[in-house]
Amino acid sequence: MARAIRTIGHEERLSLVDHLDELRSRLIVSGAVLIVAFGFCLWQNHALLHIINEPLESQTKKQVAKGQGTVGQAALAQGGVLRIAGDTEAALSVLAGPGSGVSARARAELLPLLATLRADAGKIPRGTPGDKPVTLGVGEPFTTTITVTLYFALIISLPVILYELYGFILPALKPSERRAATPLLTAVPFLFAAGVLFGYYVVLPAAVRFFVNFNASEFNVLVQASQFYGFAATVLLAMGLVFQIPVLILGAARLGLVTPRQLRKNRRYALLACAVVAALLPGDAVTLVLETVPLYVLYEASILLATFVRPADVEPSDEGRTTTPGERHPPQDPPPPADDTAGPTVQQIIDHVDRNLSD
Numbered sequence: 001m002a003r004a005i006r007t008i009g010h011e012e013r014l015s016l017v018d019h020l021d022e023l024r025s026r027l028i029v030s031g032a033v034l035i036v037a038f039g040f041c042l043w044q045n046h047a048l049l050h051i052i053n054e055p056l057e058s059q060t061k062k063q064v065a066k067g068q069g070t071v072g073q074a075a076l077a078q079g080g081v082l083r084i085a086g087d088t089e090a091a092l093s094v095l096a097g098p099g100s101g102v103s104a105r106a107r108a109e110l111l112p113l114l115a116t117l118r119a120d121a122g123k124i125p126r127g128t129p130g131d132k133p134v135t136l137g138v139g140e141p142f143t144t145t146i147t148v149t150l151y152f153a154l155i156i157s158l159p160v161i162l163y164e165l166y167g168f169i170l171p172a173l174k175p176s177e178r179r180a181a182t183p184l185l186t187a188v189p190f191l192f193a194a195g196v197l198f199g200y201y202v203v204l205p206a207a208v209r210f211f212v213n214f215n216a217s218e219f220n221v222l223v224q225a226s227q228f229y230g231f232a233a234t235v236l237l238a239m240g241l242v243f244q245i246p247v248l249i250l251g252a253a254r255l256g257l258v259t260p261r262q263l264r265k266n267r268r269y270a271l272l273a274c275a276v277v278a279a280l281l282p283g284d285a286v287t288l289v290l291e292t293v294p295l296y297v298l299y300e301a302s303i304l305l306a307t308f309v310r311p312a313d314v315e316p317s318d319e320g321r322t323t324t325p326g327e328r329h330p331p332q333d334p335p336p337p338a339d340d341t342a343g344p345t346v347q348q349i350i351d352h353v354d355r356n357l358s359d
Contacts (some may be wrong), residue, residue: 038153085182133225195243249302
């Protein structure tokens with residue numbers, strides 16, 4: 001278990017059994033952290049469901065305010081019933097009063113009706129109808145809760161899992177490769193978290209607004225829980241992966257596949273690619289701009305960081321000497337000519353035949 005905590009050096013030699021033992025220890029640590037995170041998330045499942053339902057609830061409130069869709073129509077009907085109940089209660093209260101001019105017998109008959117009306121009006125829900133996803137199966141609330149809990153548990157335990165994976169792969173890297181890979185792998189979880197947050201606050205609300213309102217007049221839109229949570233997880237995972245662009249660019253620059261000059265030269269194509277990626281995500285023109293700008297900012301930040309990255313095959317003595325694409329290296333000095341005064345080899349002496357001696 002100690003090997004799952006400390007990192008094995010590059011020069012250490014382990015047998016196959018030792019490697020398997022180290023892998024088992026790291027898997028146990030990762031599984032234990034995942035189980036603890038899962039237990040914590042299951043304990044707080046109501047808060048987690050509220051977090052993931054927030055984009056849908058916000059969109060539902062906008063529909064209710066405008067009276068659009070099935071949810072908006074249901075909210076209008078609910079508000080109408082509540083107003084009718086309130087007006088009827090007020091009228092009965094006036095008639096049941098002593099100074100209403102109604103006979104005492106009639107006032108006595110109105111009091112039970114007024115009490116029943118108040119009790120029935122109190123049973124009418126005040127919340128917005130349809131602001132939460134629906135379930136269609138008997139066990140779907142349980143399975144959906146477990147699925148959402150597992151999603152959040154993976155996100156919480158991801159840093160530890162990545163650390164254990166990195167610790168298992170690290171001994172195979174040379175010291176130079178390790179120095180190059182450490183900053184990139186360290187940035188992966190932070191960029192992933194930034195992508196998930198960007199997807200939650202920008203992309204997911206726009207996606208929910210687009211799909212819920214799309215051709216809503218022709219459908220009775222009811223959002224199913226399992227599909228909604230799967231869709232939300234896909235969007236957040238996609239944005240977390242898209243935000244790994246700087247890691248890919250810096251890795252390519254570290255390997256010498258691209259140069260900062262080439263990246264600057266292809267800015268227009270990068271901007272077009274960012275716009276295409278943003279266009280593939282659902283949303284309107286405003287969200288298209290909001291999604292394109294951060295992606296392009298990541299590209300520019302990658303160019304800035306790539307200027308400080310030295311390719312792996314460049315020697316320290318060559319750091320100050322760069323070669324632009326298309327530039328030819330200066331010709332090297334030709335090798336020194338062979339010395340003609342050098343004596344014959346032993347094989348030449350043996351193979352030599354002097355005809356004068358044979359005569």
